[in-house]
Amino acid sequence: MTQIAIPYIFMRGGTSRGPYFRREDLPTDLGSLAKVLIAAVGSGHPLNIDGIGGGAAVTTKVAMLSASDDAWADIDYFFAQVSVEDQLVDFKPTCGNILSGVGPAAIEMGLITPSGNETEIRIRAVNTGAQVIAKVQTPGSALTYEGDTEIAGSPGSSAPVLLSFMGVVGSSTGAFLPTGNLRDTVDGIEVTCMDVAMPVIIARATDFGLSGYESAQELEDNRAFFDQMEAIRVKAGKLIGLGDVTKSVTPKFGLLAPAIDGGTIAARYFMPWKTHPTMAVTGAQCLAACALTPGSVADGMLTRPSACPVEVVLEHASGKIDVLIDYTFEDGFTLNSAGLVRTARKLADGHVYIPGQGQTGQEAPA
Incomplete structure (x- = not known):
């Protein structure tokens, strides 16, 4: 069986985990993209035994990154929630935990050049249009994952990633209170x-x-x-x-x-x-x-x-x-910004392999 190799970085972002891809390495059509992500994660089995998912919703998440063409942003972050068992992909939401790894992953991919002891990265969440500033620790202009910041739900400590969210009110429905009522x-x-x-x-x-x-x-x-x-x-x-x-x-x-x-x-x-x-x-x-x-x-x-x-x-x-x-x-109520401290860590990198053309809709690379 011919297999397709797709470069990826495997990251823990906050209390979630998943593959981080370059958007250019994946199909542009969302239908074909969904098939590729289902195959990569192994959706359709409770343990995701035929993919790299972890058998839980927090471990079947996908980040896709690209240099942004937006005047404000440095990086576009496109998120996908892949179901564990139902072979479904939802492109509507975004994920803030996975977003914790976007800054470090962008540096790892060469999309961002670190500068100074802390590198500020402007991220556009493509799914919702939210604007997020991530501050990533880069002592001596070198990315580090080492630090003493702890977050509940993830063992050990890592370098902090400070996230400042803007433009998040009504990001999906257009209104703070989409029914117009407080209750x-x-x-x-x-x-x-x-x-x-x-x-x-x-x-x-x-x-x-x-x-x-x-x-x-x-x-x-x-x-x-x-x-x-x-x-x-x-x-x-x-x-x-x-x-x-x-x-x-x-x-x-x-x-x-x-x-x-x-x-x-x-x-x-x-x-x-x-x-x-x-x-x-x-x-x-x-x-x-x-x-x-x-x-x-x-x-x-x-x-x-x-x-x-x-x-x-x-x-x-x-x-x-x-x-x-x-x-x-x-x-x-008017929310100007929301800030949280998260951590992230690179777990692995290389290629994820998926079944060839006809099963995913993606052609094998030349």
Whole structure:
């Protein structure tokens, strides 16, 4: 069987993992591209045994990079969420954890030349149009992964990658509150439908008979909750203008509860058909914005700070994540930027091999 070799870098970005490709090495047509990514990841088997996926939604993610033709950006980052078993690829969302590796990967690929002890890289998230500034550690103009920054959900420590997100409000639906309401009721459950970095349907954990402090596995095992949540998510997807979302990973779903470990608020996040083992970077921004917004389902769960910018600490299933929110409340909630510290590490590089022409739609290289 003829196989196609595609150069790639295998990276951990935040608490996710996956291959990082040059966009030019992949098909331009999205249908053919989806077939290539399904083959590369090994979607269709719970262990992704015939590909390089890891059998979980956080390990079947793909980043595709190119030099940007945008006047503001240095790098275009195109993201794909590949399903573990269903052989589906969703190009609608973006991923902030995988984005943590975009700066280092761009340097590794030669798309960016490091300069000074810290290299600033302007990234355009192609899927949503968001603008992100990544600050990557490059002591002596050399990329390093060594450092003492730790993040919950990833073992050990690494060099910090500071991400500053801009232009993320309404990135998928065009509105901060895509239904026009601070709260809507769907199937008898009050929700806040919010679009900040990622459209998320947010509810109170107690309204589902949950504490909001359950482990990821406890939630994963609660299939009655998942059935109820998915029915609400699908109906809310139509309410916010995304149409039929039964096969789309957006919108996501989040649950809130009062903090119990010194944070600002407790949160659980869903991808949406699996419980996120930690917290998505994009989802964290939306949940933090919800926590700060009077009239949302977060009312009564926290004392909202008056200072700005403010650090919102989300307690999640594996620890905590800090989101620095710069916002104003002059004409409703306006998010100026959200900052997070993540880490990334190069795990491997070389070529990933996929079945030849006729099975992926991509021609073998000359």
